[in-house]
Amino acid sequence: MSIWVKLAAADLTDIKFSRLIDIQGMEGVGTFHTLQKFLCTQIEGLVRYEELATASRIIRVSEVKLLATVDLCLELGLLTKEKGFIYSDTVCECLDSFNSLKLQNRKYVKKFREKSVVKEDVSIEKDKGCVSLTSNLILSNLNINNNINSKVEEFTILTPPETEDEIEAEKHLETPGEGKAWEKDNRWVSAGWRPMKRFPLCWLKRSDLVLVIKRYTDAEVQHRVGAAFRVVQGTLEGRKLDMSGSFAKYPSIVGWLTGYVLSDVLRSETEASRLKRVSDPTPVQRTNYPSASNFVNGLVKSVARSH
Amino acid sequence: MGAIWVRVSEEQSNLHKQFVIKNGIAAFGLLIWVKLRLPVANCGLVKKSETNLLTKYLDIKKSQLNKVLKLGCEGGLLIKEPLGYRFCDVFASKES
Numbered sequence A: 001m002s003i004w005v006k007l008a009a010a011d012l013t014d015i016k017f018s019r020l021i022d023i024q025g026m027e028g029v030g031t032f033h034t035l036q037k038f039l040c041t042q043i044e045g046l047v048r049y050e051e052l053a054t055a056s057r058i059i060r061v062s063e064v065k066l067l068a069t070v071d072l073c074l075e076l077g078l079l080t081k082e083k084g085f086i087y088s089d090t091v092c093e094c095l096d097s098f099n100s101l102k103l104q105n106r107k108y109v110k111k112f113r114e115k116s117v118v119k120e121d122v123s124i125e126k127d128k129g130c131v132s133l134t135s136n137l138i139l140s141n142l143n144i145n146n147n148i149n150s151k152v153e154e155f156t157i158l159t160p161p162e163t164e165d166e167i168e169a170e171k172h173l174e175t176p177g178e179g180k181a182w183e184k185d186n187r188w189v190s191a192g193w194r195p196m197k198r199f200p201l202c203w204l205k206r207s208d209l210v211l212v213i214k215r216y217t218d219a220e221v222q223h224r225v226g227a228a229f230r231v232v233q234g235t236l237e238g239r240k241l242d243m244s245g246s247f248a249k250y251p252s253i254v255g256w257l258t259g260y261v262l263s264d265v266l267r268s269e270t271e272a273s274r275l276k277r278v279s280d281p282t283p284v285q286r287t288n289y290p291s292a293s294n295f296v297n298g299l300v301k302s303v304a305r306s307h
Numbered sequence B: 001m002g003a004i005w006v007r008v009s010e011e012q013s014n015l016h017k018q019f020v021i022k023n024g025i026a027a028f029g030l031l032i033w034v035k036l037r038l039p040v041a042n043c044g045l046v047k048k049s050e051t052n053l054l055t056k057y058l059d060i061k062k063s064q065l066n067k068v069l070k071l072g073c074e075g076g077l078l079i080k081e082p083l084g085y086r087f088c089d090v091f092a093s094k095e096s
Helices: A011-041 A049-058 A065-075 A106-114 A144-155 A164-172 A186-191 A206-218 A222-239 A253-258 A260-279 A281-286 A294-307 B010-023 B025-037 B048-058 B063-074
Strands: A004-007 A080-083 A085-088 A089-095 A101-104 A115-126 A135-138 B004-011 B045-047 B078-083 B084-087 B088-096
Touching: A011 A049, A011 A065, A011 A085, A011 A089, A011 B010, A011 B025, A049 A065, A049 A085, A065 A080, A106 B010, A115 B078, A164 A206, A186 A260, A206 A222, A206 A253, A206 A260, A222 A253, A222 A260, A253 A260, A294 B048, B004 B010, B010 B063, B025 B048, B025 B063, B045 B048, B045 B078, B048 B084, B063 B078
Parallel strands: none
Antiparallel strands: A004 A089, A004 B004, A080 A085, A089 A101, A115 A135, B004 B088, B045 B084, B078 B084
16 A cells, blocks of 8 residues: 655744754654554544644654653644544645545645635656656636545546455456446545445445455455455445435445455355265264274273272 | 545555554654655655755754665665655655
8 A cells, every 4th residue: 555645845834843852863854753643544534632642653663752742743733633633734635546636735635725725736746666646637716625626536636456465356356447327426536445346235345355365365255256345245235325415425445345244254164174074974983983992991990999 | 635545455564563663653754754854845855965955944963864865774764766765655645
């Protein structure tokens, strides 16, 4: 999984960074940047202030140091705290690997709200084998909340599958760009999820599908992936989901597939292997197994000896 | 106003973690500081010809800069090029 993050260059935040370096030295910059990367991987780039202790363990920075840096950055204005959540002010935009707009900095959104007409060209040249991104965003007298989704598509780019796993996963997912009905769905537009070809109710990202296949392969039950998807499809059919609103209503398919469905599969697999062993013992097992008569005779002898 | 596009990937994160474990968070911070304060037009390239200017701009010693660039190169965060060192995770930059 990779994410492209647009960071404000230092000339915009020079005084803030200089203060940070004066107080905490380069350690402060390193800690801030590590936290910033962590924020970019979180949903909407937010993390709860209370959950910073957990974050410190994930990013391997000591809790005390992280809290000190966060407090200083909040004071300096490199980070902002709103309703208990923290986000980075130097992150302008964030595009996730599936080419969908994942995060927009609040200031960035405000900028759109303030200006009635915004024209921006984002161009990343094809350089050093990197994926090119070219998009144009033109918003005119729009309410950003209502129209952002329709414009997100212009931001999207499709990265070709690189690894073998990604190529394999891509085969099972619907391909965008053919004007199909699902392409207007919020799950694709906002989150980059696509329906599977065989299981149309299962919406996943390519990276998610790679993860699921990897988990099943690691657990040596890769031959049961299809069965697991059938279970999920059946569950979703029973639920009758209304996806007219936010894509957040859609349940975490990956969570199911790598959680309870996988544990069910593993349990049934273990039981099946046990049954196989009991019903079809090998000749070696049969010869090694002690006979009941020998066992009883030995027991009688030992009791007689004790008396 | 300027901005740089940086890639955050699992591979890069692992490299960063290893770099921090090996060289400490201060060295990592310095490397980030160099990345952030590079001219936007350089697209993540630290030019040899601009080393003196950069040290003044970053307010660090030349030996410090050279050392951290070498460490970054050893850690896989930078690639050595004829013109200088290039940051692997800076894809492009643009005046906005």
